[in-house]
Amino acid sequence: xxxxxPLIAVAIARTTDDERWTAVVTDAESxxxxxxxxxxxxxxxxxxxxxxxxxxxxxxVWWGHDTARALAHLxxxxxxxxxxxxxxxxxxxxxxxxxxxxxxxxxxxxSSSIPELRPxxxxxxxxxxxxxxxxxxxGHLDPAWAEGGWSESPARLRRWNLLALDVLDRQRSLxxxxxxxxxxxxxxxxxxxxxxxxxxxxxxxxxxxxxEVGERILTDLVGPRPRSAAEEVESVAQRDESVxxxxxxxxxxxxxxxxxxxSMLRRCGVEVxxxxxxxxxxxxxxxxxxxxxxxxxxxxxxxTTFGYGWIDEHVEPVGSNLGADLxxxxxxxxxxxxxxxxxxxxxxxxAGLHNMPAEIRPxxxxxxxxxxxxxxxxxxxxxxxxxxxxxxxxxxxxxxxxMYAPVAARLRVDREIAKVAVxxxxxxxxxxxGAEALxxxxxxxxxxxxxLADADRAAQGGNDLRTxxxxxxxxxxxxxxxxxxxSSTGSLGAAVDDGADRSRAAARGRYGRNAMIQGxxxxxxxxxxxxxxxxxxxxxxxxxxxLCLHDELLVHAPDDAVETVRAAIDDALVEAAARWSPxxxxxxxxxxxxxxxxxxxxxx
DNA sequence: CAATCTGGCGCC
DNA sequence: AAAGGGCGCCAGATTG
Numbered sequence: 001x002x003x004x005x006p007l008i009a010v011a012i013a014r015t016t017d018d019e020r021w022t023a024v025v026t027d028a029e030s031x032x033x034x035x036x037x038x039x040x041x042x043x044x045x046x047x048x049x050x051x052x053x054x055x056x057x058x059x060x061v062w063w064g065h066d067t068a069r070a071l072a073h074l075x076x077x078x079x080x081x082x083x084x085x086x087x088x089x090x091x092x093x094x095x096x097x098x099x100x101x102x103x104x105x106x107x108x109x110x111s112s113s114i115p116e117l118r119p120x121x122x123x124x125x126x127x128x129x130x131x132x133x134x135x136x137x138x139g140h141l142d143p144a145w146a147e148g149g150w151s152e153s154p155a156r157l158r159r160w161n162l163l164a165l166d167v168l169d170r171q172r173s174l175x176x177x178x179x180x181x182x183x184x185x186x187x188x189x190x191x192x193x194x195x196x197x198x199x200x201x202x203x204x205x206x207x208x209x210x211x212e213v214g215e216r217i218l219t220d221l222v223g224p225r226p227r228s229a230a231e232e233v234e235s236v237a238q239r240d241e242s243v244x245x246x247x248x249x250x251x252x253x254x255x256x257x258x259x260x261x262x263s264m265l266r267r268c269g270v271e272v273x274x275x276x277x278x279x280x281x282x283x284x285x286x287x288x289x290x291x292x293x294x295x296x297x298x299x300x301x302x303x304t305t306f307g308y309g310w311i312d313e314h315v316e317p318v319g320s321n322l323g324a325d326l327x328x329x330x331x332x333x334x335x336x337x338x339x340x341x342x343x344x345x346x347x348x349x350x351a352g353l354h355n356m357p358a359e360i361r362p363x364x365x366x367x368x369x370x371x372x373x374x375x376x377x378x379x380x381x382x383x384x385x386x387x388x389x390x391x392x393x394x395x396x397x398x399x400x401x402x403m404y405a406p407v408a409a410r411l412r413v414d415r416e417i418a419k420v421a422v423x424x425x426x427x428x429x430x431x432x433x434g435a436e437a438l439x440x441x442x443x444x445x446x447x448x449x450x451x452l453a454d455a456d457r458a459a460q461g462g463n464d465l466r467t468x469x470x471x472x473x474x475x476x477x478x479x480x481x482x483x484x485x486x487s488s489t490g491s492l493g494a495a496v497d498d499g500a501d502r503s504r505a506a507a508r509g510r511y512g513r514n515a516m517i518q519g520x521x522x523x524x525x526x527x528x529x530x531x532x533x534x535x536x537x538x539x540x541x542x543x544x545x546x547l548c549l550h551d552e553l554l555v556h557a558p559d560d561a562v563e564t565v566r567a568a569i570d571d572a573l574v575e576a577a578a579r580w581s582p583x584x585x586x587x588x589x590x591x592x593x594x595x596x597x598x599x600x601x602x603x604x
Numbered sequence: 605c606a607a608t609c610t611g612g613c614g615c616c
Numbered sequence: 617a618a619a620g621g622g623c624g625c626c627a628g629a630t631t632g
Binding site: 256259300304305342349350352353381426427429503507509517518 | 618619620621622623624625626627628629
């Protein structure tokens with residue numbers, strides 16, 4: 001049995017904007033400072049933190065993203081973490097995990113009474129609160145502390161660490177209380193915390209992006225970069241005209257307004273309830289305006305969401321670590337990352353990192369002397385279903401590289417039907433081609449289907465759920481839960497069980513059933529990604545994860561390290577399956593497809 | 605005026 | 617009987 005690593009709190013802050021640092025490192029057991037210093041240059045700080053990491057291999061405790069981001073900025077890469085905000089999000093299903101909310105929850109305070117930070121005014125003189133005291137008389141954190149005041153002096157950093165350790169104790173005891181119901185929860189909390197560190201690293205690292213390639217692609221799709229506002233207006237007008245010239249003379253229509261597009265189509269004799277592309281695609285023969293409209297939509301989206309402005313805003317030059325002449329157009333595409341967001345705790349990212357159109361992906365290109373090692377998990381959700389439901393029959397199917405093949409054979413249907421049915425069961429879809437096969441699934445895999453039905457039923461009833469790893473998925477109404485938008489709004493007084501109510505309940509059911517699978521898949525993915533992170537960022541290989549995409553990893557590695565990285569990724573998958581306790585002993589096999597490529601678009 | 609909602613669409 | 621999960625982002629429309 002391994003000895004648990006020591007828990008050590010860390011708080012760091014820049015003293016001025018010229019890169020001097022203050023740091024306090026506090027031992028959780030003794031509540032004594034392991035080390036503190038002020039007016040440090042970054043190299044000293046990094047050396048000290050590295051010494052603690054190496055000599056004591058601690059689990060680092062900190063409040064949240066600020067600290068993780070600062071560590072990532074310093075290129076300090078702790079291997080074991082406890083991020084109070086990440087743990088809070090998981091335990092309480094509350095994604096607005098700022099320090100005040102984390103503290104309030106850990107201390108059983110009502111989050112609706114959290115004080116707001118107010119600018120100093122005439123009344124502040126009447127406030128007898130001591131500014132050096134972080135906790136107010138009502139038990140809440142002083143908002144001035146919570147929103148940055150903690151970083152103003154070494155004494156405050158130390159105090160901030162002690163408060164963090166108090167929260168840590170409360171979080172650990174809550175996790176202990178949940179452990180009988182969710183045995184994986186402790187390891188989930190550790191993985192989620194280290195994933196928060198990875199998210200901060202992804203923000204700093206950025207995704208290698210070649211602006212010249214990107215702009216060339218854009219030129220093909222939406223025309224050359226406008227050189228003036230007038231040219232911009234002209235190009236927009238031309239794009240609009242390519243659609244509007246097919247419309248009979250009459251009023252003008254704004255193609256960006258769905259209502260007006262509906263009117264426009266009506267004038268052309270095409271009546272539609274909405275103008276979604278899948279609907280219009282069936283009507284391309286109904287009127288010559290339909291196809292140009294579809295083309296317009298595609299180009300317009302490219303020009304607005306992923307156009308020149310997008311590149312200008314999110315791609316930064318890599319700087320001096322490459323020869324300027326060698327890579328003038330080389331940049332890094334950066335967005336903000338969250339390690340666990342939304343219903344099921346998936347990673348999310350801004351700046352289009354998670355929904356970049358395939359057409360643009362050739363611009364994501366490894367830097368000179370480097371390649372990408374790309375890996376994606378195969379059929380992750382049905383494999384996760386087999387594991388979390390502990391369905392032995394479905395687990396047997398996962399032995400196949402293509403698990404839909406044995407499922408199809410057992411149901412005596414085509415593979416495509418089996419696939420649609422399995423996915424539909426996890427999404428809550430019960431109509432269409434998969435409907436008949438769904439009944440086959442219920443007959444042949446009653447354990448897995450029963451698991452989904454249980455989650456569906458519980459969620460329909462408004463009961464909160466927990467993923468297998470322990471993440472709370474809130475179904476109750478209120479302002480906290482991600483399911484707020486789904487909660488029933490109508491039936492307060494004269495409750496009428498009408499169609500709208502049933503439809504909302506069904507939506508909650510689908511949401512809940514899917515959250516159990518998507519959430520567990522996210523938890524498994526993070527275990528895998530973190531093992532890859534730990535194994536590939538050694539001095540020998542110095543590879544970096546540059547993108548996490550739900551079931552896909554992109555690692556940027558020096559040419560001579562790519563084979564080592566590939567092997568590490570494959571080993572990490574085997575290890576993740578053994579370490580992630582819901583899978584351990586379930587008989588479920590996980591598979592990944594790994595390739596070594598120059599451009600992201602080269603795979604698949 | 606900003607904040608929020610809605611339709612639409614990219615990706616998984 | 618019917619029931620399509622998640623995210624971020626854009627633009628227009630609406631609300632406060």
